[in-house]
Amino acid sequence: MNEKILKTLEFDKILSRMEPFASSTLGAEQIRTLKPSTSFEEVSMLLQETDEASTVLRLRGHAPLSGIHDIRPHLKRVAIGGVLNSAELVQIADMIRAGRTIKRFIESLLENEVEIPILEEKVNDIVTMSELEKEIRNAIDDGGAVLDSASDALRNIRQQMRRNERKIKEKLDSFVRSRNAQKMLSDAIITIRNERYVIPVKQEYRANYPGIVHDQSSSGQTLFIEPQAVVDLNNELRELALREDREIERILMEISANVSEFADDLQLLVDIMESLDFIFAKARFAKDIQATRPNINKKGVIHLYRARHPLIPADEVVPNDISLGQEYSTIVITGPNTGGKTITLKTAGLLTVMAQAGLFLPVSEGSETAVFQQIYADIGDEQSIEQSLSTFSSHMVNIVDILKKADEESLVLFDELGAGTDPQEGSALAISILDDVYKRGARVIATTHYPELKAYAYNREGVVNASVEFDVETLRPTYKLLIGVPGRSNAFEISKRLGLSDRIIDYAKSLINAESNEVENMIASLEKSRHEAERKYEEAMAHLKQAEKLHKDLVQQMSEFQSRKQELYEKAEQKASEVIEKAKAEAEEIIKELRQMRLASGAGAKEHELIEARRRLETAVPQMGDGQETVKSNLKARSFKPGDEVKIATLNQKGILLEKTGQHEWQVQAGIMKIKVAEKDMEFIQSEPKKEPKPLASIKGKDYHVGVELDIRGERYEDALRKVEKYLDDALLANYPRVSIIHGKGTGALRTGVSELLKRHRAVKRIRLGEAGEGGSGVTIVEFR
Template identity: 55%
Template sequence: MNERIYRVLEFNKIIEQLTHQAATELGKDLCSQLKPSIDLNEVKETQHETDEASQVLRLNKTIPLGGIFDIRASIKRSVIGGILNADECLDVANTLYGGRQVKSFVEKLEEELPILKELVQRIFPLRDLETNIKSCIDDHGHMMDSASVKLRSIRSSIKTYESRLRDKLDNYTKTKSNMLSDAIITIRNDRYVLPVKQEYRGSIGGIVHDQSASGATLFMEPKTVVDLNNQLQESRANEKQEIERILRELSEYIASNETYIYENITVLAKIDFMFARAKLGKQMKAAMPSVNDRGIIKMQQARHPLIPLDEVVANDVELGETYTSIVITGPNTGGKTVTLKMIGLCTLMAQSGLQVPAFDGCEMSIFHNVFADIGDEQSIEQNLSTFSSHMTNIVNIIQQVNHKSLVLFDELGAGTDPQEGAALAMSILDEVVSRDARVIATTHYPELKAYGYNREQVVNASVEFDVETLQPTYRLLIGVPGRSNAFDISHRLGLNDSVIRHAKSLIGVDSKSVENMIASLEQSRKLAESDYQEAHQILLESEQLKQDIEKEWKQFKQKREELYKKAEEKANKALQKAREEATSIVDEIRNMKTQANIKEHEWIEAKKMLDDAKPNLSSKQPREDKSSSEPETELHPGDEIKLLSVNQKGSILEKVTDHEYLVQVGIMKVKVKRSDLQLVSKQRQINDKPLATVKGSNYHVRTELDLRGERFEEAILKVEKYIDDALLAGYPRVSIIHGKGTGALRKGVQELAKKHPSISTYRNGEAGEGGSGVTVLEFR
């Protein structure tokens, strides 16, 4: 990748923002070295790494990266035999502790995070080394008395000598205070001394270590304390030697674990790097792009990453599938250059493993080179004009461009004669397009407004300008070339109408035709947008009305079921009471059967008739009694009926006479009179419409619903409506395409499926169905 492109597209500013997100010097070092990759698998891997870290951030959990230091230089010095100081040893211990904390944090996460969990397995907890260092050095970097028995003994003797010295010198301050400039004990050259007046030098006696600036005061060590001071200095020298010995042992211990420590800090640096990328993505409200090597770019509501969220205007961008080049026209300060830089910068970010500021479902391509000719690069030192500077850069681009290149031209052909510049611009575009590169160019030339209409791989675009407010809207309009607003703007600013009319008469017929065509396209677009908004509002209202009706219908059915249940319970109680009374009467009569000479089988038959007297009540609807005056409904073959004499359901096979039918009941075919038949349901009419058509409408339903690029709330509403339509169409299963992205949309769809009463199961798509980017729903 050309290093110059990082400066032109301001990729270095992205790196600065990324570096600020890192928590450790190790991570900051990796961030500062970040460069776009041209390897598709490597880019996919880094994007998945960033996405895993983003999942942790979405859980509002903070990875503990505090207390981790860049100890690489210390480790290297210990390996070559150097002795680390106490602070360096403490940094090693703290880094080992930080690594253990990170490992524990990731292992406790319940989410599927294969990359992070594989990384922390490489962290080796060197507890013995960490404990040894912490047992010798305190949190402030001081060697503790407990570091060794010898050190404890030496420091005890030092305290004893210091105490005895102070006692002796205190005696001087009390008994000979008149000989002292001040009754205090001080230190010179690491030895305890007294401030003695010059005239009493002989009276005190001893060694002079220093004197005041005036010479009136001498700092003397009395003879009586010289031996004690010597013993104190010797103990301090022993202390220093013992501390050095302990630090040498710790340094050797650290050097012996060099491999494990280096592996730990390498993993910690990578984890910090991953989370820095994720934090930057969260700050930009960015999404993970899917990556391809076919030159296809698709971004919905993409934003320039360096413009504040409350100021930037989002735009939809597509390139590389239907067309390979976009020519953008429009006024100055209208946002053409910003759009150009946004596409180039998002490309570099995606290839660097960074998320891009766009909606979920965005798609970016891997380019081996991104070229840009943007801005005025006039060089006074090289004596080049603006045109010459641009042309020198363009020549270099054309020499290197191929089908793996993304080329960005800003004001192509500017800086020279307009007619020649326009012709040169079209020729350059033709050359670059012919090499199958992906091209985005901006221009002022009216000749290029019709360029896209004559080339299959090129599409026109423009940045919108509001003539009423005389302000650009910064919206990118794909398929509509920009038109000149000079006359409209001049009129709004008060220029005389006669001057404007005269100016219009001076422009050519072709220019007028092009401007009229563009004006017509803009008007058609605005009408289409207005109609879309109105239709969308009606759709929302209809969906709300449908939901209200379904809710009331559900409540009605529930109430009806409750009433049926109460009626059946009441009838059952009445029948049970009547049956008990009848049974009691039959039992009494039976006791008298010997007098009445009634046979046993007659009593059994009477008992059976009593049992059969209970009607068959349905929980769905009460059985209707046929009125003798009600006319009999004519039955047809295929109608479902109930044979009243045997209380069995069957179907009509054919009509024998006006009052007799041939019916199928189970495996039997019998002729039955019409009076013994009750109609259950008429034969269902065959729907001649295709399965993809919702019954009762002309609305066709596909077997899949594509939600990529949709906002979460709108997507869920669409899924609810689509499920209703698919159920009406009679589909056994459908597919919901939501893309992989952050996984939020997939989770929302599957939560909805879990609660929907008409969905039996749901699953992720198979390898040939779209994988985890698709959810397949099975209906009951």
């Protein structure tokens, strides 16, 4: 895309604003060289990577990208056998750490199932190179100093140097602290000249300190002397320093050689980190300007909702809706100067360029823009002083070039088309140019102040008028774009508000031809209709919000009703359970009384009959439903008769009709109980005739298949006691006078538990441990009443 066009649309200023969001010079360089793409697939990919980075920032708030350096020059040097200095090696270690950190960071997001395929692919190619980083870190600190740990030889050399320095300082300290030091020395300090330790001696006492003079003060009154007593030590120290330099050089050479082995991986790392820095810079910039991801298409369709120019401060910019390429392919914006026409033009062009560069746009969600092969613009005064061209001529040079190249895959922007020449000729020329570009299939936005172009859109299919609103009350433009409404000059209204007499204004109006008056009246009518439509729209929105609120309240009330309904059902269920439990308790009490009566009189019900009755009573406990079924009578238009099997709905229990006790009431045999039940609480059961039940008294042990012994050895304590209790009931039903319970000897816990249970049992007459031939203490003999 033409560099001149990008500058005209101020894309370079966008890049300058985005550059500070890069974390390194690599990312900043990528931003400076960013160009819009004309490939639909590439633009989709660029927007997708920005979207993924935005997702990461939204979830984590940041991306760890510190420690990125441009190490490409270092890699070139090691590739030809050069040696890197310690600072350069630290930068390489920083890059390796940065790559490892961002790789781990992205992988942690992937573990949480965040969909970021482009970022995932990039970090997958990062080679961690931990050993190389460790080698550098062990040899060089973050400040670039080579550590003693870099090699044993370096450690030994430095240890010797420290010993020598200690000896030198001790000897020089004796001079500095001597009795004559205050008189003979300029200052009681030890200093360094020419990398050798010296003391400052006054000129007149030179003879008192034999040694080598290395320097003197500017006044000549002080000599910096290396006393003879430390010359040898200083010589040794100097030799050690040279050895240290050689060892450091050897260490750096060795590490540099290792770096060269990883040159390809490091070069790939640079490329990846540069790309990641650039991608996250785009995401940070999008967050800063409150931008969203636009949809893109190949159809030349633009729908920008609440579009804002990104270079205008947020508290000043006016959002506008800009649509083009669907119902109409050309927009002609008319109206007076300084009304905001050019800003609207630039906003449409700049946002299109930004989208094709993979940047998010300051628009509302759901906005859409097309991928154009070319964007052409003739905006502003392009007068060329060198060529001595007039404003009109310079514009026409640009327009001629545009007309040579524009096609159906182009977006063309004309600012003040036809300006700078005779109005009649200029407007005619503007109409002809617009017609030509329209026939080529290009998408066009043009601004003009010519009134003749106001009627242009009404006579051309695919062309629409637009204007930028002007508030006559405040005499200020609102910068609000009005699609479908041509602009008015407002000259008469403005003049009137500024105090010009009605006489002069009326005379001026009379000088305007009838056609112009009709156009102005038409525009005024359109504006009135628009304001009325906006008022009705606001009213409709108010009704919609009220309806939405009412719907929300109804949904909430329904939810509360359902919750309350369930709560009431649960309470009813609980109450029913309490009634049933009470009935069970009463039935148990009745059985207990019957047993006592039998014991007292020796007649009446037998024990096995009572046990069977209790068992049937337990199975008579109703099962509560799920709250969704309603109890209802099911007479099914038939009369009940004795012998019918029915379901007692209130108890969820089956029974047999015995006889009618009232007009709508029956006596029902439910288990061992006879109860009176209203017909409305009964449901007829369609089932086969039941066989006559066997009399309880006739049930014998063979019917129950129960033996005279129960073995509970190896059972858990609670399970064993449950088995014993059930076995006793079965043995009683079988009419056994005596049974044996085998519990084993063991720790005695099971025997004790069984014994306690038997002592409490109502039907047990006597218990004892077995005799020698019966199993001894491992068996308990039970005799029934």
